[in-house]
Amino acid sequence: MKKRINTLVLMIMTIIISANVMKTSTNSSNSYMGSYNNLPDSIRKMMQLRVQEIKQIRRLIISNPDSVKALKPFPFYFSSGIPSDYEFISQAFFVMDTLFYKEYLALYKQPSVETFNRLISICESCHNTWCPGPLRLIKRLYITTN
Ligand code: HEC
Numbered sequence: 001m002k003k004r005i006n007t008l009v010l011m012i013m014t015i016i017i018s019a020n021v022m023k024t025s026t027n028s029s030n031s032y033m034g035s036y037n038n039l040p041d042s043i044r045k046m047m048q049l050r051v052q053e054i055k056q057i058r059r060l061i062i063s064n065p066d067s068v069k070a071l072k073p074f075p076f077y078f079s080s081g082i083p084s085d086y087e088f089i090s091q092a093f094f095v096m097d098t099l100f101y102k103e104y105l106a107l108y109k110q111p112s113v114e115t116f117n118r119l120i121s122i123c124e125s126c127h128n129t130w131c132p133g134p135l136r137l138i139k140r141l142y143i144t145t146n
Helices: 002-025 031-036 043-063 065-070 091-109 113-130 135-139
Strands: none
Touching (some): 091 113
16 A cells, blocks of 8 residues: 555656656747757758758847847757768767857857857858758858958
């Protein structure tokens, strides 16, 4: 009888804890955040989401860089996803991914044309090495100031 009650208490606690975790993880302020709620597992899909996010950030940087500070970054490493081709999974890829992530956080912390363009230059270097297809799209993301 006692064991049964213990199991019941444990179950209720698990439900309460997981409900709270779900509540905090869906508490987002960015409009594109909704798409992250079901974080997909392929690198391609992750890229597509980052591209959407970066395009929105780009618009904000052009109109009002400080407004980016009100948004929360959404942390994940591309290398945590499933690649369409395992050939590019290497030590160098992890290094580039880590660098990207560091600059991604820096962009949210200090949004400016400079931090934005620095992030895009990492998209470009990585793509130069492993995936030249989207390079044209990436080059168009740079913000040019005169
Ligand atoms: C660490 C390396 C790396 C970084 C940094 C990186 N990418 Fe990628 N990206 C890849 C690889 C590798 C693929 C191919 C993934 C696959 O096919 O599994 C890819 C795929 C893509 C795709 C194609 C998605 C599709 O629909 O097929 C786009 C677009 C893209 N990246 C844009 C970007 C942009 C924009 C950035 C910067 C904000 C960026 N990438 C940063 C490595 C990177």
